Amino acid sequence: MKTLAHPEDAAEISTRIRSLTPSDVPQWGIMTVDQMICHVREAYLYALADTPVEFISLPYPPGVVKQFAPKLPTPWPHSTTTIPQLKLDAPGMSCSTFEHDHETLLTALDNFCALTKHTRDHPFFGSMQHTDWMRWGYLHADHHLRQFNR
Numbered sequence: 001m002k003t004l005a006h007p008e009d010a011a012e013i014s015t016r017i018r019s020l021t022p023s024d025v026p027q028w029g030i031m032t033v034d035q036m037i038c039h040v041r042e043a044y045l046y047a048l049a050d051t052p053v054e055f056i057s058l059p060y061p062p063g064v065v066k067q068f069a070p071k072l073p074t075p076w077p078h079s080t081t082t083i084p085q086l087k088l089d090a091p092g093m094s095c096s097t098f099e100h101d102h103e104t105l106l107t108a109l110d111n112f113c114a115l116t117k118h119t120r121d122h123p124f125f126g127s128m129q130h131t132d133w134m135r136w137g138y139l140h141a142d143h144h145l146r147q148f149n150r
Contacts, residue, residue, distance in 0.1 A: 002142070005134040010113045013141045016150045017105060022098040024148045028078040035088055036144050037105050038095040042086055043140055044108040047122075047133060048115065056083060056123045080143070083123045112137055 002009045017037075024033040031039060085092060095101050118133035125132065 001135065002138050003131070003134045004109075004113050004137040005131060009138055010109070013138060013145070014106060014109060016145045017102070017109065017141070019150055020102065020145075020148060024150070026147050027149055029147055031088065031144075031147070033148055034095050034098050034101060035093075036147060037098070037101045038093055039082075039086055039088070040141055040144050041101065041105040041108045042093060044105075044112040044137065046083075046085060047118065047120070047137070048108075048112060049120075054083060054085070054123060055121075055126070056081070078147075109137075109141070 002012075004010045004013065017040075020033055020037065022033065026032070026036070087093065113134075116130070118128065118130045120128075122128045122132075122136065125136070128136070
């Protein structure tokens with residue numbers, strides 16, 4: 001399974017992020033490439049932060065979702081819901097220029113990969129270990145990079 005804990009998988013995600021251009025168009029969803037970059041960046045920053053977690057109500061308990069979603073060999077479904085803090089109209093979701101946001105995403109990715117211990121809960125999956133976070137970090141970026149055919 002691919003995970004940001006493996007340097008080659010982290011390098012793959014970084015290379016795919018670097019290949020994004022301002023003219024990229026989504027294959028699905030409503031985000032522009034600029035908004036997607038900000039969304040993925042803010043997701044990494046949120047995972048690194050110490051802010052309270054708002055749990056998202058799902059039809060299944062978080063532990064059940066965590067057992068399957070990160071381990072399935074299939075890509076995540078299109079237009080999967082997100083937490084309120086990462087929605088396009090959320091107060092913290094501000095974008096600058098493509099170049100600036102692109103660089104800050106790469107920095108956030110590097111900081112996320114450098115962390116050796118994650119201690120916070122995930123809004124969908126609940127309690128997660130470092131290995132779970134690193135798998136999530138890969139899958140979330142992969143999902144949105146596929147959205148832009150990268």
